Amino acid sequence: MPELKNNVLTPELYAYVLAHNPPLDAVQSALVEFTHDTLPDVAVKQIPKEQAALLPFLVRLTGARQLLEVGTFTGLSALSMARALPPGEGRLITLDISEEWTAHARRAWAEAGVADRIELRIAPALDSLRALPAEPHLDLAFLDANKDGYIAYWEEIVPRLRVGGLLVVDNVLFNGTVVDPSVTAGPGADVRAFNAHAAKDSRMESVMLTVADGVTLARRVG
Numbered sequence: 001m002p003e004l005k006n007n008v009l010t011p012e013l014y015a016y017v018l019a020h021n022p023p024l025d026a027v028q029s030a031l032v033e034f035t036h037d038t039l040p041d042v043a044v045k046q047i048p049k050e051q052a053a054l055l056p057f058l059v060r061l062t063g064a065r066q067l068l069e070v071g072t073f074t075g076l077s078a079l080s081m082a083r084a085l086p087p088g089e090g091r092l093i094t095l096d097i098s099e100e101w102t103a104h105a106r107r108a109w110a111e112a113g114v115a116d117r118i119e120l121r122i123a124p125a126l127d128s129l130r131a132l133p134a135e136p137h138l139d140l141a142f143l144d145a146n147k148d149g150y151i152a153y154w155e156e157i158v159p160r161l162r163v164g165g166l167l168v169v170d171n172v173l174f175n176g177t178v179v180d181p182s183v184t185a186g187p188g189a190d191v192r193a194f195n196a197h198a199a200k201d202s203r204m205e206s207v208m209l210t211v212a213d214g215v216t217l218a219r220r221v222g
C-alpha cells in the first residue's frame with residue numbers, strides 16, 4: 001500500500017486552509033450566502049470556496065482568454081473565472097439548462113461588473129457544445145454539470161482546446177463512490193467511467209487532485 005500523505009480535513013483544518021487563501025469578495029460572499037439561504041436543497045451544487053480561489057488562479061496562471069464552462073448554476077464559478085480576465089480581454093461562455101438557477105447568476109455577474117464578459121447559453125450542454133466552432137480555440141474549460149454527460153462533453157471539448165489548453169473537471173471522486181464496488185449505476189459509476197476514459201486519452205496529460213470532491217486538471221498535449 002503506498003504511503004498516504006493526505007490529512008483528514010477537519011473543520012478546523014478546512015477553516016485554516018480558507019484563511020490562507022485569497023478571501024471571497026463581497027459579491028462572491030453574497031452569492032454563497034444567497035444560494036444557501038434561497039436554494040438550501042441544491043446549494044451543494046455550488047463550488048466550494050477553495051475552488052472559487054483555485055479557478056481564477058488557473059485563469060491567471062495560464063493567461064487564458066477564451067473560457068468555457070459546462071454547469072453554471074447560480075454563477076459562482078463563472079463569476080470567479082470571469083473576474084480573472086483582464087478588463088476588455090477575453091470572454092467566458094457558460095452552459096446550463098436552468099433558467100431559474102441562472103437568473104441568480106445573471107444578477108450576481110451584473111453586480112460584479114463582469115456581465116459583459118460572460119455569455120450564458122441555455123440548452124442541453126451537448127447541443128451547445130456541438131454548436132461551438134469545431135477548431136481549437138478554447139484556452140480553459142471547466143466541466144461541472146450532469147455526470148452522465150461527462151464523457152460526451154470531454155469528447156466535444158478536447159478537440160476545441162488549443163494545444164496547451166486546460167480542462168478542469170469537478171467532482172472526480174464523487175464523494176468517494178468511484179471506489180465503492182456496490183455503486184454500479186448513477187453519478188458515481190458515471191464519474192468512474194469518465195475517469196477511466198480521461199486517464200487513457202493520449203491527447204491529454206491529466207492529473208487528479210484531492211481538492212474538495214476531486215478535481216482533474218487536464219492539459220491538451222496533442
Ligand SMILES: C[S@@+](CC[C@H](N)C(=O)[O-])C[C@H]1O[C@@H](n2cnc3c(N)ncnc32)[C@H](O)[C@@H]1O
Pocket residue numbers: 045046047070071072073074075076077078095096097098101123124125126144145146149
Ligand atoms: C454542479 S452545478 C454547477 C455549479 C456551478 N459551477 C457553480 O459554481 O455554482 C451543475 C449544473 O449543471 C446543469 N445541468 C445539468 N444537466 C445539464 C445539461 N444536460 N446541460 C446543461 N446543463 C446541465 C444544472 O442545471 C446545474 O446548474
